[in-house]
Amino acid sequence: MRVMGRCRMAVFGLTLMTAACGSSESIGEGEKVALLTRAPTPANEFTPVELEATIDNLVAEMNENPIQPMHMAILLKTMTGFFAPVATGANRAMGELGVTGNVFAPAGQSNDGGESQDIQTEQIKEMVASGAEGIGVAPFGDGQKEAIEEAVASGVHVVTLDTDVAADKRVLYVGTLNGAAGATAATTLLEDLPPPPGTVMIHGHTVEGWADGIDRTVGARQVLESAGYKVLATQAIFAGDDQFDLDWMKPQFEAADPPVVGMVGLFNISYRCAMLAELVGKPELPVVAFDFDPKTVEFMRKGRIKATHTQRQYYEGYIAPYIIYGIKIIGLDATKQILSPLMMGDASRVNIGVDVVPGDKVDEYYAFLDKIGASE
Incomplete structure (x- = not known):
């Protein structure tokens, strides 16, 4: 990987290199395959049951195939505020998958400044050049279309988060519809x-x-x-x-x-x-x-x-690496088929939904966010 300092990247956490496989299963005489294992999600009245089940189904299908190493990156607009839980979820998922990767954002920039857009465009190009097979990116807008299109053309699986670009410029969108x-x-x-x-x-x-x-x-x-x-x-x-x-x-x-x-x-x-x-x-x-x-x-x-x-910012960040990894292991069509309950008839956009928080459940919701590490 080329030195990233000249791009002024903010790196969240350490590079994730250790597989988080918790068990193995015999697939032939004397042969065992490592299985992906998700960390348990605390049960709560706000736990998105369908979303959790969909991720479990994706993991189950991937576990029918040999697990492979992968290099991916998640590029956000910032690491603070709204995007802090996104970063938490993405880092947790990459740790569970055992992939090599990082979460990045333009360092010291605003959410929508022109300089931040230029930095993110360069980040996308740097990740492609460094060998990333999949990229999740929260684009600032149309300014990233060309870089995303070039990444896809080079064989990189690009998933957009939070903000979308034209459907023909990326593989899937993940976020709130x-x-x-x-x-x-x-x-x-x-x-x-x-x-x-x-x-x-x-x-x-x-x-x-x-x-x-x-x-x-x-x-x-x-x-x-x-x-x-x-x-x-x-x-x-x-x-x-x-x-x-x-x-x-x-x-x-x-x-x-x-x-x-x-x-x-x-x-x-x-x-x-x-x-x-x-x-x-x-x-x-x-x-x-x-x-x-x-x-x-x-x-x-x-x-x-x-x-x-x-x-659900945490889940936006959490599901993206699983989708990117799923595309590598079982293919795009099979991944889309598993994600279909979340796609609402749109075969290119994954809807993570919203949490409905009643007025008398504020403290309970705060407790839920704390349990999954999703507090801003």
């Missing part, structure tokens, strides 16, 4: 809404240019409209402070006809829906949120937010 996530949030809200007629306000994304935000908003809208509600989708204002966004939402709320009977927020600032309900003198309105911002947690503890929906 935003349309499904929005639909899940709307379905959670339905449990607390009065019967129609009524308007439901979505604190979402309505402006062209951010496909993921629009997909999440459309997913929520479709569920609510199908249930008979009128939908008022208001653009979440990320650039301003809380009050700026509230001043934007308040007149829309007050002009709604029929009146607003509930609100769903789809991003980390969705606690503002609860703030708006208090501002207009209707704190009893049912509100569901997205992500686990401290302000969201505060409103959940007060009973002002019924539930929130969190992305």
Whole structure:
């Protein structure tokens, strides 16, 4: 491997070289094959049962074949905040698989700066040149398309995480499918809404240019409209402070006809829906949120937010190395077949889903994250 210092890479953990095979099985007279063994996942009400079962099925199929050495890399946008649990999961999986590999991110850069994009592009090229057979990458955007395409053309299995690129530029995508996530949030809200007629306000994304935000908003809208509600989708204002966004939402709320009977927020600032309900003198309105911002947690503890929906970053990082290794051991088609319960009819995107956290289960969810090492 070439020296990576000139790329200013941040390396998470040590290179993983030791196989984590916990048993062996006879496959012929006098011949034994090492078996992959996953570390036990703590049983909990928040454990994603289908996701866990799918990974187990993938391991079982791989164990029908001789285990082979592999060099892979996971390239993230950063090692902190949202991506810290992703790194934890990826490192754990690579340790269990016994592959050679690291988790990298541009050192000392922001999540979306141009310099970070350039560094990540160089990282992809460096990993290909160093002999990586598989790469998991959370791309910054279109800037990584060419490097990913070149990697795939050279025979490297590239899986995108969190952010996708064009389907023909990578093998698979692993992450939250935003349309499904929005639909899940709307379905959670339905449990607390009065019967129609009524308007439901979505604190979402309505402006062209951010496909993921629009997909999440459309997913929520479709569920609510199908249930008979009128939908008022208001653009979440990320650039301003809380009050700026509230001043934007308040007149829309007050002009709604029929009146607003509930609100769903789809991003980390969705606690503002609860703030708006208090501002207009209707704190009893049912509100569901997205992500686990401290302000969201505060409103959940007060009973002002019924539930929130969190992305499974740990599992995003954990399943990616298993998928990459599965493609090497049993092939892409067989790997896709096992992953099909998570693909929702889309043969190129693996949906890790979201956790639905009720307002009275905050402490239990924190405990679950601590158990699997997924706290940010």
